[in-house]
Amino acid sequence: MFLFGLGKLVYVVVLIINAIAVLSEDRFLARIGWGRIPQEPAFGQTYDTTSVKSKTINLIASVRTVMRIPLIVINTVIIIYELILG
Known part of the structure; x- marks a missing residue:
């Protein structure tokens, strides 16, 4: 009985990783401000690499x-x- 739940857990993990892998950086992530290239910082500011985002x-x-x-x-x-x- 335990293995049936473990198999479904594997399916869920694979589906979540698939969902992350197919996100388009140009079409989706950049539009909401989550692109890999950060926006240009203002004068005297640096990029924040410690935030959750x-x-x-x-x-x-x-x-x-x-x-x-x-x-x-x-x-x-x-x-x-x-x-x-x-």
């Missing part, structure tokens, strides 16, 4: 960069598993 932007960019190939493999395995044992 900047850390979230870096996390999204990292997931999109690092998880591209593994997500293809993981999604393929899940699709084949569902087709065979579905």
Whole structure:
């Protein structure tokens, strides 16, 4: 019974990572001010790299960069598993 819940948890984690990976930086993230390139700071100001927003932007960019190939493999395995044992 425990493994059934664990399998659903794996599906949820993969779906969340897929959702992060497909966010378009040009179409969506830049429009809401979450693009990777920060806006030009005013005179005498520096970029804030310690805020939650900047850390979230870096996390999204990292997931999109690092998880591209593994997500293809993981999604393929899940699709084949569902087709065979579905």
